[in-house]
Amino acid sequence: MIDRKIAFTCISAFAALGLSAPASANSAAAASVEIDEAADAASSPLGQGDDQFTRLFADWKSLDSGSPTAPAPTISVSVPSRMPLKNSKLTSSYGMRTHPVTGGRRAHKGIDLAAPTGTPVYATADGMVERANWFSSYGKFIKIDHGASMETRFAHLSRISVSAGERVKKGQLIGYVGSTGRSTGPHLHYEVRIDGRAVNPMPYMVESEAQQAFQLATGNGGRGGE
Ligand SMILES: [Zn+2]
Numbered sequence: 001m002i003d004r005k006i007a008f009t010c011i012s013a014f015a016a017l018g019l020s021a022p023a024s025a026n027s028a029a030a031a032s033v034e035i036d037e038a039a040d041a042a043s044s045p046l047g048q049g050d051d052q053f054t055r056l057f058a059d060w061k062s063l064d065s066g067s068p069t070a071p072a073p074t075i076s077v078s079v080p081s082r083m084p085l086k087n088s089k090l091t092s093s094y095g096m097r098t099h100p101v102t103g104g105r106r107a108h109k110g111i112d113l114a115a116p117t118g119t120p121v122y123a124t125a126d127g128m129v130e131r132a133n134w135f136s137s138y139g140k141f142i143k144i145d146h147g148a149s150m151e152t153r154f155a156h157l158s159r160i161s162v163s164a165g166e167r168v169k170k171g172q173l174i175g176y177v178g179s180t181g182r183s184t185g186p187h188l189h190y191e192v193r194i195d196g197r198a199v200n201p202m203p204y205m206v207e208s209e210a211q212q213a214f215q216l217a218t219g220n221g222g223r224g225g226e
Contacts, residue, residue, distance in 0.1 A: 088113035109198035110191035139181020
């Protein structure tokens with residue numbers, strides 16, 4: 001809307017320059033500038049007269065009103081930005097550690113949040129459940145795709161409440177804490193991955209002001225508006 005108004009103003013200015021005759025002999029310098037600008041305007045697609053402008057304006061109007069055949073936007077990205085559990089204790093952080101079961105030094109690709117078996121686990125962003133079943137040492141496992149090659153993983157669950165292919169909203173219950181798979185006690189193993197590589201989930205467990213602003217701007221803020 002703003003862009004179109006600006007474009008309109010620019011074209012009007014060119015048109016005015018094109019129509020204005022050199023004012024007087026003693027403003028020759030100013031007149032020559034006007035003539036040069038008018039020539040530029042004529043050589044640009046925006047300066048070729050009313051017909052073209054009318055067509056361009058009609059195009060903008062049709063873009064603005066949105067044709068019924070235009071495909072609805074399908075790409076959406078939701079950045080993980082909350083705790084997957086309400087009350088929990090961080091028992092193992094992201095990075096190198098001595099594995100509690102194997103004893104070897106290896107990278108811990110997520111964080112461990114201790115909580116009693118049966119504690120509800122929530123989606124940390126909107127997304128699509130990509131996997132919801134037993135997955136080797138992860139035990140009962142959920143993987144959610146959030147768009148832009150971003151995913152979250154939840155492991156060692158006692159119970160899974162979603163199925164593969166299901167869309168979930170941020171804060172939706174997806175399962176319950178357990179100790180399935182290779183686990184020493186009830187806890188949630190939580191991972192955030194970008195392009196398949198695990199990143200430190202800690203920054204993704206709080207909602208930043210930028211994320212709140214983004215949600216409001218994209219209409220997902222839940223605070224009404226227009
Ligand atoms: Zn873990």
